[in-house]
Amino acid sequence: MNILIIGNAYPPTYMGGESAHLYNLATSLKKRGHTIFVAHPAASTDGRTSIRLSRSGEGIHVYRLCLPAEDRGLERLNIMLMDIFQGLLEKGDEIDIIHCHSNKFSSSMEVLTKRYSVPLVTTIHAVHIAMVHDLIKRKGTPVDPHELALYTADTERQKAICAKSARIIAISRAMNSLVVKYFDADPQKVRHVYNGINFDRLANFSDQSQMEEIKKRLGIGDRTVILFAGRVEPVKGIQPLASACKTLCERYDQIAFIFLGNGSADTWLRSYLAECRNVYFIDWLSFDGVIPYYHLADIAVVPSLIEPFGLVVIESMACCTCVISSNADGLDEIITHNLNGVKIPLVVDEYGDRDIRAEDICSALERAICEPDWRQSLADQGVMRAKEFTLDHMAEEVEKVYSEL
Known part of the structure; x- marks a missing residue:
C-alpha cells in the first residue's frame, strides 16, 4: 500500500514521544513492504515558505512543510499538504491510506477524504488540551479569553478529524474512553494499539x-x-x-x-x-x-x-x-x-x-x-x-x- 503519514514532527526534529513514534511506525511499515510518504510542519531555515522533499536512509519520502517562524497560520499548512497530495497523484503515486497524527490538518483531511475517497485513519496522541478545556468550563476557572479560544479551536479540530476518520487509533486502553468522551468519537471506530520501541x-x-x-x-x-x-x-x-x-x-x-x-x-x-x-x-x-x-x-x-x-x-x-x-x-x-x-x-x-x-x-x-x-x-x-x-x-x-x- 501507499501510505501518507502526517504528523507534527519527524526526525531529525525531536519533540518527544510523537516524533519517535512516527519514525518507528514509518520505518516498520516500510520494512513490511509498504511505500511510505511522511509530511510534517518544520521551521524555515531561510525565512521562506517552501516544501522540501528528502528521502531518508530507510527509503521513506519525507516532505517538510517549511514556514517562517512568524507564520503560525494553519491555512497555509493545509494548502501545502493538498499540493503534496495532488503532486503524488500526478506522478502516479495514488495514496491508499492517509494516517494522520495531527489535528493541525483537519481542513485538508475533510477535502481529501471527500474529493478522493481515500480512507482516513487518525492516531490520537494527546487529550490534555481537551481535558483542560472541559475542566475550565466545569470549574468556572478564570482564564485568558485568547487562551480559551485556542483550547476550543484545538478540541474542535480534533473532533472534526475524528468525524471524518474511518478508524481512530488510541495509544492505550485508557485513551479509548477519553477519545470517545472528549472528541465525540464513534466507539465502533476506535481501536487501541500500543506504541512500540526499537x-x-x-x-x-x-x-x-x-x-x-x-x-x-x-x-x-x-x-x-x-x-x-x-x-x-x-x-x-x-x-x-x-x-x-x-x-x-x-x-x-x-x-x-x-x-x-x-x-x-x-x-x-x-x-x-x-x-x-x-x-x-x-x-x-x-x-x-x-x-x-x-x-x-x-x-x-x-x-x-x-x-x-x-x-x-x-x-x-x-x-x-x-x-x-x-x-x-x-x-x-x-x-x-x-x-x-x-x-x-x-x-x-x-x-x-x-x-x-x-x-x-x-x-x-x-x-x-x-x-x-x-x-x-x-x-x-x-x-x-x-x-x-x-x-x-x-x-x-x-x-x-x-x-x-
Whole structure:
C-alpha cells in the first residue's frame, strides 16, 4: 500500500514521544513492504515558505512543510499538504491510506477524504488540551479569553478529524474512553494499539566512553542519577517534581537530577532550582542523543498528570533503568507496581482535576535512592516488560486496522 503519514514532527526534529513514534511506525511499515510518504510542519531555515522533499536512509519520502517562524497560520499548512497530495497523484503515486497524527490538518483531511475517497485513519496522541478545556468550563476557572479560544479551536479540530476518520487509533486502553468522551468519537471506530520501541537499539547501547564524557562534563561522578526526560510542562507534573527535587537535594549529596527537555515551564524550573546543587538542565536532543542519558540514569521519573501512553517509560525500561511514575492513563497499563516499577497514585478532586503530591514523589525516589538492590530488581523486571512492546507487533496491529477499511 501507499501510505501518507502526517504528523507534527519527524526526525531529525525531536519533540518527544510523537516524533519517535512516527519514525518507528514509518520505518516498520516500510520494512513490511509498504511505500511510505511522511509530511510534517518544520521551521524555515531561510525565512521562506517552501516544501522540501528528502528521502531518508530507510527509503521513506519525507516532505517538510517549511514556514517562517512568524507564520503560525494553519491555512497555509493545509494548502501545502493538498499540493503534496495532488503532486503524488500526478506522478502516479495514488495514496491508499492517509494516517494522520495531527489535528493541525483537519481542513485538508475533510477535502481529501471527500474529493478522493481515500480512507482516513487518525492516531490520537494527546487529550490534555481537551481535558483542560472541559475542566475550565466545569470549574468556572478564570482564564485568558485568547487562551480559551485556542483550547476550543484545538478540541474542535480534533473532533472534526475524528468525524471524518474511518478508524481512530488510541495509544492505550485508557485513551479509548477519553477519545470517545472528549472528541465525540464513534466507539465502533476506535481501536487501541500500543506504541512500540526499537528494543535492541535501546538495550544494546554500549558506548561507555560517551557516558563517561557526559559524567565528566556535568561533574556527576558516582552519584545516583535521577532523570526526567520529556516536555517541561505543568501537565507533566513538573512543579511537584521540582519541589521533591529541592527536598532531596537538601537531604542527599550523592544524588544528581537531570532534566532533559524543554517547554513552557523551562524558565520557571531553572529559576526555582537555581540554588540546588547537582541539578542539571539539558535541552532537547535527538533520539540517539537521549539514549546515553537513559543508560546513565539509575532512576527515571515520570510524574505526569495526563499520559496517553508513556513512551519514555518503555524506553527507560529497555535501558535497564528503574522507573517511578504516576498512574496516569497509559502508565497504569505499563507498570505493575513494585514488580517492574513504582506507580504513584494521582490525587483527583470532585471536578476530576488531577494532581500528584510532591511528598509522594519524594518518598518513592528516596526509597529507590537508599535501596539499590530493590531498585535494580525493578529495573531488571522492567527490561522484560519493555520486550513486549516491539515495533513488529505495533506495525502488525496497525496493518490490522488498515485491513478493516
